[in-house]
Each structure stands twice: as structure tokens, then as C-alpha cells.
Amino acid sequence: MALSDLIHGSSLPWLSGEGELTDVVLASRIRLARNFKNIPFPNRADLNQLATTRLMLTRILSDISRELGVSFDVADMEKLTKLQQRVLVEKQFISKKFPKSPQHRVAYISSNQEMSILVNEEDHLRIQCMAPGLSLARPFALASKFDDLVEAKLDLAFDEKMGYLTSCPTNLGTGLRASVILHLPGLVFTKNIQNIVNISPQLGLAIRPLYGDTKESFGNLFQISNQLTLGYSEEELMANLAAATKEIVSHERQARKALALYMKDRLEDEVCRSYGTLRYARLLSERESLELLSKVRLGRDLELLSGFRPEDFGRLIIRIGQGYLQSLAENENLSKNEIDRLRARKVQEILLEASREAGEHIEET
Amino acid sequence: MALSDLIHGSSLPWLSGEGELTDVVLASRIRLARNFKNIPFPNRADLNQLATTRLMLTRILSDISRELGVSFDVADMEKLTKLQQRVLVEKQFISKKFPKSPQHRVAYISSNQEMSILVNEEDHLRIQCMAPGLSLARPFALASKFDDLVEAKLDLAFDEKMGYLTSCPTNLGTGLRASVILHLPGLVFTKNIQNIVNISPQLGLAIRPLYGDTKESFGNLFQISNQLTLGYSEEELMANLAAATKEIVSHERQARKALALYMKDRLEDEVCRSYGTLRYARLLSERESLELLSKVRLGRDLELLSGFRPEDFGRLIIRIGQGYLQSLAENENLSKNEIDRLRARKVQEILLEASREAGEHIEET
Numbered sequence: 001m002a003l004s005d006l007i008h009g010s011s012l013p014w015l016s017g018e019g020e021l022t023d024v025v026l027a028s029r030i031r032l033a034r035n036f037k038n039i040p041f042p043n044r045a046d047l048n049q050l051a052t053t054r055l056m057l058t059r060i061l062s063d064i065s066r067e068l069g070v071s072f073d074v075a076d077m078e079k080l081t082k083l084q085q086r087v088l089v090e091k092q093f094i095s096k097k098f099p100k101s102p103q104h105r106v107a108y109i110s111s112n113q114e115m116s117i118l119v120n121e122e123d124h125l126r127i128q129c130m131a132p133g134l135s136l137a138r139p140f141a142l143a144s145k146f147d148d149l150v151e152a153k154l155d156l157a158f159d160e161k162m163g164y165l166t167s168c169p170t171n172l173g174t175g176l177r178a179s180v181i182l183h184l185p186g187l188v189f190t191k192n193i194q195n196i197v198n199i200s201p202q203l204g205l206a207i208r209p210l211y212g213d214t215k216e217s218f219g220n221l222f223q224i225s226n227q228l229t230l231g232y233s234e235e236e237l238m239a240n241l242a243a244a245t246k247e248i249v250s251h252e253r254q255a256r257k258a259l260a261l262y263m264k265d266r267l268e269d270e271v272c273r274s275y276g277t278l279r280y281a282r283l284l285s286e287r288e289s290l291e292l293l294s295k296v297r298l299g300r301d302l303e304l305l306s307g308f309r310p311e312d313f314g315r316l317i318i319r320i321g322q323g324y325l326q327s328l329a330e331n332e333n334l335s336k337n338e339i340d341r342l343r344a345r346k347v348q349e350i351l352l353e354a355s356r357e358a359g360e361h362i363e364e365t
Numbered sequence: 366m367a368l369s370d371l372i373h374g375s376s377l378p379w380l381s382g383e384g385e386l387t388d389v390v391l392a393s394r395i396r397l398a399r400n401f402k403n404i405p406f407p408n409r410a411d412l413n414q415l416a417t418t419r420l421m422l423t424r425i426l427s428d429i430s431r432e433l434g435v436s437f438d439v440a441d442m443e444k445l446t447k448l449q450q451r452v453l454v455e456k457q458f459i460s461k462k463f464p465k466s467p468q469h470r471v472a473y474i475s476s477n478q479e480m481s482i483l484v485n486e487e488d489h490l491r492i493q494c495m496a497p498g499l500s501l502a503r504p505f506a507l508a509s510k511f512d513d514l515v516e517a518k519l520d521l522a523f524d525e526k527m528g529y530l531t532s533c534p535t536n537l538g539t540g541l542r543a544s545v546i547l548h549l550p551g552l553v554f555t556k557n558i559q560n561i562v563n564i565s566p567q568l569g570l571a572i573r574p575l576y577g578d579t580k581e582s583f584g585n586l587f588q589i590s591n592q593l594t595l596g597y598s599e600e601e602l603m604a605n606l607a608a609a610t611k612e613i614v615s616h617e618r619q620a621r622k623a624l625a626l627y628m629k630d631r632l633e634d635e636v637c638r639s640y641g642t643l644r645y646a647r648l649l650s651e652r653e654s655l656e657l658l659s660k661v662r663l664g665r666d667l668e669l670l671s672g673f674r675p676e677d678f679g680r681l682i683i684r685i686g687q688g689y690l691q692s693l694a695e696n697e698n699l700s701k702n703e704i705d706r707l708r709a710r711k712v713q714e715i716l717l718e719a720s721r722e723a724g725e726h727i728e729e730t
Contacts, residue, residue, distance in 0.1 A: 265702055269647040269709075280641030282634040337630055344634075 003073050006109060007087045007327055010346075012130075013113055015314025019133020022310065023301045024249040026181040026221070027132055029092075030139040032147055033166045033175035034125040037155040041167035042120045050104035053124045056154060057117075061108060064149045068142075071111045077102035083332050086323030092130070094118060115142060122167045123175075125150065134245055136178050136238045144234075163230065173230030178238050180245050181210060183313075185220040185298045186255030187248075193222075196248055203244050204228045204237075211290055219290030224248070260302050271299030275308070279351050283340040289320040289347060307355040319346040368438050371474055372452045372692055375711075377495075378478055380679025384498020387675065388666045389614040391546040391586070392497055394457075395504040397512055398531045398540035399490040402520040406532035407485045415469035418489045421519060422482075426473060429514045433507075435475045437482070442467035448697055451688030457495070459483060480507060487532045488540075490515065499610055501543050501603045509599075528595065538595030543603050545610050546575060548678075550585040550663045551620030552613075558587075561613055568609050569593045569602075576655055584655030589613070625667050636664030640673070644716050648705040654685040654712060672720040684711040 014027045035041060036056060039049055065072055075088060077099040085099040093116040094107050108117040118126040127146050129139030150156070157165040163173035171177070187193040197214075200207045207224045209217030224245065226237045259267050274295035278284070284292075293316055300308045318324055325342045326334055334342070379392045400406060401421060404414055430436055440453060442464040450464040458481040459472050473482040483491040492511050494504030515521070522530040528538035536542070552558040562579075565572045571592045574582030589610065591602045624632050639660035643649070649657075658681055665673045683689055690707045691697055699707070 265648060265706065272645040272647050273642055276641030276643075276645030277638055278641075280637040280644070282637050283630060341630065 003075060003084075006073060006075070006091075006093075006113065007084050010315050010318045010324070011311065012091060012314060012318065014130035014132045015311075015317065016132045017310030017312075017314055019131065019135050021246070021249050022133045024182055024184070024252045025134040025245060026183055026314070027130060028135045028139060029131075029177075029179045029181070030129045030136065030143045031177040031179075032125075032127040032143050033123040033164065033171045033177075034127065034147060034150065035157040035165060035167070036124050037157050039124065042122065042124065043167060045120075047103055050120050054104045054106055054119050057108075057119050057125065057150075058106075060150065060153045063153070064146065067149055068145060070115065072108040072115075072117070073111060075107040075109055077105040077107070081332075083323060083327040083330075087321070087327050090321035090323050091318065093128075095121060097121075114139070115146070117146070123171070134180060134242065134249075136180075136242055140176075140178070140234065140238060170227075171229050174232070174234050174237065176229055176234050176237055177225050178241050179223050179225030180241065182222045182224060182245070182248060182252070183220055183294065183297060184222055184248070184252050185294050186252045186259060188220045189259060190255045192251065192255060196251070200224070200244075201227065204240060205244055211287070218287050220294040221290075256298065256302060260304075267302075268299070268304045271295050271302075271304045275299070275305060275351075278347055279355075280348075281344050283337065284320070284344040284347060285340055286320050286322060286343070289316075289343060293317070293320075307351070307358040309354050309357070312350055312354055316347055316350055319343070319350065368440060368449075371438060371440070371456075371458075371478065372449050375680050375683045375689070376676065377456060377679060377683065379495035379497045380676075380682065381497045382675030382677075382679060384496065384500050386611070386614050387498040389547055389549070389617045390499040390610060391548055391679070392495055393500045393504060394496075394542075394544045394546070395494045395501065395508045396542040396544075397490075397492040397508050398488040398529065398536045398542075399492065399512060399515065400522040400530060400532070401489050402522045404489065407487065407489065408532060410485075412468055415485050419469045419471055419484050422473075422484050422490065422515075423471075425515065425518045428518070429511065432514055433510060435477065435480065437473040437475055437480075440472040440474055442470040442472070446697075448688060448692040448695075452686070452692050455686035455688050456683060458493075460486060462486075479504070480511070482511070488536070499545060499607065499614075501545075501607055505541075505543070505599065505603060535592075536594050539597070539599050539602065541594055541599050541602055542590050543606050544588050544590030545606065547587050547589060547610070547613060547617070548585055548659065548662060549587055549613070549617050550659050551617045551624060553585045554624060555620045557616065557620060561616070565589070565609075566592065569605060570609055576652070583652050585659040586655075621663065621667060625669075632667070633664070633669045636660050636667075636669045640664070640670060640716075643712055644720075645713075646709050648702065649685070649709040649712060650705055651685050651687060651708070654681075654708060658682070658685075672723040673716070674719050674722070677715055677719055681712055681715055684708070684715065 036053060039045065039053055042050060061072065077085060088094045089096050093109050098105055098118060098121050104120050106119045114130055116128045127143045129143045131139045159165055164175040166172050166175055184193060187196060197207050204227050205224055206227045207222055208214065210221035210223050211217060211219045226241050228237065274292040278292045278296060293313065296308055297313045299305045320343050322339055325339050325346065326332055329342060401418060404410065404418055407415060426437065442450065453459045454461050458474050463470055463483060463486050469485050471484045479495055481493045492508045494508045496504045524530055529540040531537050531540055549558060552561060562572050569592050570589055572587055572589045573579065575586035575588050576582060576584045591606050593602065639657040643657045643661060658678065661673055662678045664670045685708050687704055690704050691699055694707060
């Protein structure tokens with residue numbers, strides 16, 4: 001897959017809506033932080049040292065690629081436009097800060113879009129693997145395989161007592177950050193989300209909204225990940241996250257059931273209005289789009305409307321991103337109004353396609 | 366046309382969207398107030414006298430019907446259900462107060478629905494004729510013809526100096542009330558409507574919102590009628606109303622042009638959102654429906670959307686009426702929720718039909 005396809009495509013395999021518990025769990029993600037021995041961490045390294053790190057990985061990557069049976073595209077932050085960088089951030093292939101100092105910052109993105117390897121982010125290597133639904137074992141196996149292949153060829157910074165050494169102590173030990181993206185409209189609406197947020201630290205987990213901040217989030221999407229990396233095995237950390245996720249899923253399902261039971265008419269009305277607005281508005285902000293999308297997705301999960309396919313949610317989340325839209329128009333200087341207009345059009349392309357496929361069932365009551 | 370068709374139909378010829386200046390003038394209406402000589406006005410008459418008045422008209426009606434070439438249905442307020450009465454009010458065949466004391470109160474409604482004759486309303490006879498668009502001459506000619514035929518057979522209360530005598534002095538003289546229903550979203554939005562309201566009395570005209578009250582109206586529909594009935598000929602009164610109407614139409618068109626010019630994007634967005642909500646909401650109140658309909662109608666007039674036919678506005682105004690919906694469900698005790706749900710469904714029937722006819726052009730931007 002060419003880089004331009006990575007940028008312009010609006011479907012990501014880990015947002016396909018497939019997998020386990022997908023009525024609530026959108027996607028899972030594994031990240032391993034690794035560093036090479038005897039080279040300063042990127043924040044302490046000079047340009048020569050950063051170049052060295054990069055070269056070390058580049059030299060072994062084609063072998064790893066062959067051994068894994070996965071091909072990679074190179075996204076060199078120095079060569080990308082701001083717009084291309086922004087799209088990669090929106091698609092979560094790279095972190096927001098990664099392109100800030102672009103020298104020798106390179107991402108290798110697998111052509112199946114399940115894997116992205118960041119070189120010279122906070123650590124020398126960040127191995128990231130994504131999967132749809134609740135699925136930690138598979139991306140962890142893939143990330144570990146990559147890690148093993150690196151470790152077979154190069155010396156990593158590892159301490160017998162501490163484990164993997166990382167730039168930030170919060171990653172020390174396993175270097176593992178496992179996370180899941182959850183859609184929690186039921187818990188938000190019934191105001192139970194705060195309980196989940198409050199209890200997370202005691203479970204060794206961190207929860208944060210995917211859009212907005214903790215004070216004011218929108219879209220009802222949350223990311224939960226392990227806070228601890230040290231003192232537990234990778235399997236224990238993932239099992240803990242998976243167990244908490246299943247618990248939250250069951251609470252979310254209960255909340256949705258209660259909503260559907262006690263305020264079905266109002267809920268159905270709101271869901272269908274949201275669909276109508278998404279389908280006909282001519283100007284849509286990112287925030288409003290996410291809020292409407294969340295309701296439409298909930299409505300679909302509760303079978304209050306059809307004409308919306310499992311993969312549409314993920315595709316629309318990509319399509320409403322400002323960077324995605326700017327890059328589509330190949331214009332960094334689009335006005336807010338122009339972006340909102342283009343966003344509405346791109347959303348409507350998908351909804352129209354879905355509704356035609358469904359034979360417009362949504363309109364028959 | 367049977368009475369049940371009058372009740373259940375949702376198209377009225379004078380709301381067909383045809384006629385002159387129909388981008389602003391929905392309909393025109395002529396009403397003549399007449400009384401029989403030597404019988405007290407209805408508010409002073411006893412039941413025997415009311416019965417007499419009724420009988421006097423009934424006796425000559427079949428002759429008049431033949432002479433006019435128009436057949437009439439009888440709507441006897443004593444025999445109608447509350448729901449049927451309510452629908453006739455919503456369709457403006459009868460006044461709100463007419464069925465309040467139903468004895469000997471009868472309306473004769475022409476089968477083409479252009480004419481309704483009220484017996485024993487405020488006056489012995491109220492001859493009402495409606496037409497789509499700005500059209501005063503034709504309904505006036507029809508009402509006058511009816512009046513002439515009555516006058517040829519019966520003595521009317523008429524004073525050489527004063528003209529026709531009426532129960533309320535505001536109708537004295539010509540007994541004429543000519544009115545037009547205007548859709549003025551441009552003047553409301555640009556806040557110029559108050560100027561029109563303020564200047565109306567100086568022009569001998571009264572303006573009032575069709576829905577809501579003067580403090581808070583909705584739907585942007587207004588009725589303008591002559592305040593004076595005495596001292597001018599019918600032709601002068603109608604010419605005055607027509608001239609003022611044309612003036613208001615030109616102001617309204619200017620206001621719309623300005624809106625379309627200076628805030629096209631926002632206006633188009635609002636119009637299309639309104640359409641989306643009307644098309645997909647599951648619960649619609651009368652007030653919200655009118656507000657959304659007004660925007661959709663404006664959007665259609667400004668060619669911001671298709672999939673909405675000239676006759677749809679009028680048909681939808683009938684369909685959102687509470688009485689109409691209750692009578693459709695044959696249930697006076699529908700809850701607000703049930704009415705709102707039925708209203709949404711009846712609105713959507715029309716919109717879906719229109720959009721299918723238009724081949725869903727609205728969605729292509």
C-alpha cells in the first residue's frame with residue numbers, strides 16, 4: 001500500500017466493527033516501548049545518535065519484514081507535509097508529538113495497517129499493533145514477534161531486575177501499554193461514567209476520553225489502558241485490562257437496556273433525528289458529528305434504525321477528521337466553513353451508500 | 366363529497382400552492398356577514414328564532430346550489446363529534462367559537478371545499494370563500510353571487526345609510542372581511558416583521574400570526590385583513606388589501622434575497638437540517654413541525670432543496686393539526702406522545718412520497 005493510500009483511505013481494519021464485544025469495544029491496541037543499548041534516549045540524543053538509531057532499524061527491517069511476512073511503508077516525518085502528518089495522527093499511526101521535531105523520526109506502517117513502528121519517538125522503538133473489538137492477545141503476539149526479531153539482531157536496553165528500560169519511568173519493566181477504545185453512550189447518559197473513571201486507578205487502569213478532555217468530552221468514546229507496567233507480567237496486565245473491559249461492557253449493556261426500556265420513544269426519536277441531521281446537514285463540525293454519530297451507532301446497536309453498517313462508524317470517524325478532510329481537498333488553508341461543508345458531504349456519501357444498500361429500511365416505521 | 370372525506374382528506378384546494386405570488390401568499394379569503402331582517406342577531410335570538418333562521422336558509426339552499434352549480438355538504442354542529450368539529454376549525458371551514466353552542470349552528474361546505482356558509486355564527490349568515498395565492502376577486506365574486514341569490518329570495522337587514530347591519534359594529538357596512546395568509550420567514554428572520562405590524566393600522570389593516578399569539582408566534586404565517594368595513598366600497602377595501610399585500614411580498618422577497626446572499630451557507634444548512642429532522646424524527650410537536658416546515662418551504666422557494674412539492678406545505682399544515690390526527694386515529698384521548706408520534710409518521714408519508722417523486726434529488730449536493 002502506497003503512503004497516499006494510507007493517507008486518503010477511510011477504512012482501517014481495526015475500525016472495521018468486527019471482533020469481540022463490538023457493540024461496546026471499538027478496538028484494541030498494544031504498544032511496546034523498546035530502546036537500544038548504549039544510545040541515549042531520543043530526548044537526550046543528538047542528531048547523529050538519532051540517525052544511528054534510525055539506521056540500526058532500517059538495516060534489519062527488510063529481514064524482519066520478510067520473516068513476519070508483512071510489508072511496511074515508510075512515513076518519514078521530515079518528508080511528509082503537515083497535512084499528511086496530521087492524517088497519520090488522526091488515524092493513530094503516530095502520536096501527536098511525533099512529528100513536532102521531525103529529524104530522523106520515521107514511522108513504518110504495515111501495509112495491512114495493523115502495525116506501526118515509530119523510530120525515535122519517546123523511546124527508540126515503539127511497536128504498535130491494533131485490532132478491532134476486544135482483542136489483546138493477537139496484537140500482543142504480533143508486537144512480541146516483531147520485538148523478538150529485533151532482539152535477535154540488536155542489543156536492547158534491558159535490566160535483569162527492572163526489565164526493559166524506557167525513557168519515561170511509567171513504561172519501565174514490560175514497556176507494555178495495552179488499551180481498548182470503548183463506546184459508552186449508555187454510561188454517559190445514565191451518568192454512571194464517573195464511577196468508572198473514579199474506580200479505574202484502583203484497578204491499575206487509566207481511562208480518558210478519546211475526544212475532548214476529562215472536563216468536557218464528546219462522542220462518548222473512551223480509551224482505557226494499563227497504568228502499571230512494572231511488577232506484573234504482560235499476560236497479567238492484559239488479563240486485568242480485559243477483565244475490567246468486560247465488566248464495563250456489561251455495565252454499558254445494562255445502561256442501554258434500561259434506556260431502551262424506560263425511554264424508548266425519546267431515545268428512538270433522538271437517534272433518528274441524529275441520523276436525519278447527519279444525513280442532511282450542510283455544515284457539520286467535528287464535535288457535532290461525533291455526538292450525532294454516537295447516537296446513531298447506539299441506535300443501530302439497539303436496533304432502533306437500520307441503514308447503518310457495522311463498519312460505517314469507524315469509517316465516519318476517520319472521515320470527519322480535520323486533517324483527513326484538508327488532505328482530501330489538498331488544502332491546508334480551508335476555512336472552518338469549507339471544512340464543515342466538506343465533512344457533511346463526506347459523511348453523507350457513506351450514509352447514502354449504506355441506506356441504498358439497506359433499501360432505505362430506516363424510513364419505514 | 367361526503368363529510369367524512371372533508372374531515373379525513375389532507376388536501377385543500379386553497380392550500381394547493383397554486384395561484385399568484387404563491388412564494389409568499391398562501392391563500393386568500395373573503396367573508397361576507399349578512400343577517401335576516403326582523404330576526405334578532407344570533408347572540409340575542411332564542412332557540413326558536415335560531416331554528417327559524419336555519420330553516421329559512423335550508424329552504425332556499427337547494428335552489429341556490431342549483432343556480433350556483435355547486436353542491437354543499439351539511440355539517441350540523443349538534444351532530445358532529447368534538448373531533449370532527451375540531452378538524453373543521455383546523456381546516457378553517459368554521460370558526461373556533463362556532464361549535465361552542467351547537468344548537469342550530471350549521472355549516473354548509475361546498476364539495477369543492479372553496480366555500481363554507483355558516484348559519485347562526487355571530488351573524489345569521491357568514492358566506493366564506495377561499496382561494497389559493499393572492500386572489501380576492503374570484504372568491505369575492507363567488508361570495509357575492511351567493512349573497513345575491515339569498516337576497517333575491519329573502520329580506521336582509523340593510524340600512525340605506527349604513528349598509529348591511531351586523532351583530533358586531535366592526536362588520537357594519539359591507540360586512541366584508543377580506544384576508545390573505547402570508548408566509549414571511551424572511552421578514553421574521555431579519556426582524557422587519559414588527560415594522561409591518563406597526564404600520565398596518567394606519568393602512569386600515571390588521572395583521573395577526575396564524576399560530577401562537579402576537580407575543581410569541583411560530584411558523585412565520587400571518588393573516589392580514591381589512592379592519593374597516595364602513596365608508597369604502599368592497600372594491601376599495603380589496604384593492605387596499607391587495608396593494609399592501611404586494612408591498613409586503615416585495616419586502617419579503619428582498620429579505621429572502623438578502624438572506625440567500627449574505628448567509629447562504631448557514632441558511633442552506635438550516636433548511637436541510639430542518640428537512641432531515643422532519644423526515645426522520647419520531648416525535649414531532651405541532652409547534653416544532655410548523656417551524657421546520659416554514660424553513661423547508663423557504664428553502665424550496667430559494668431553490669436550496671428539491672424533493673418538496675408546492676402542494677406539500679398546505680397538505681402538511683393540515684396533517685400536523687391535533688384534531689386531524691386525533692380524528693385519523695378515531696381517538697380523542699391520544700396522549701401527547703401518541704399524537705407527536707402519529708404526526709411524525711403522517712409528515713413522513715408526504716415527504717417520502719415527494720422525495721421518491723423527485724428521485725431523491727435533495728441528497729445530491
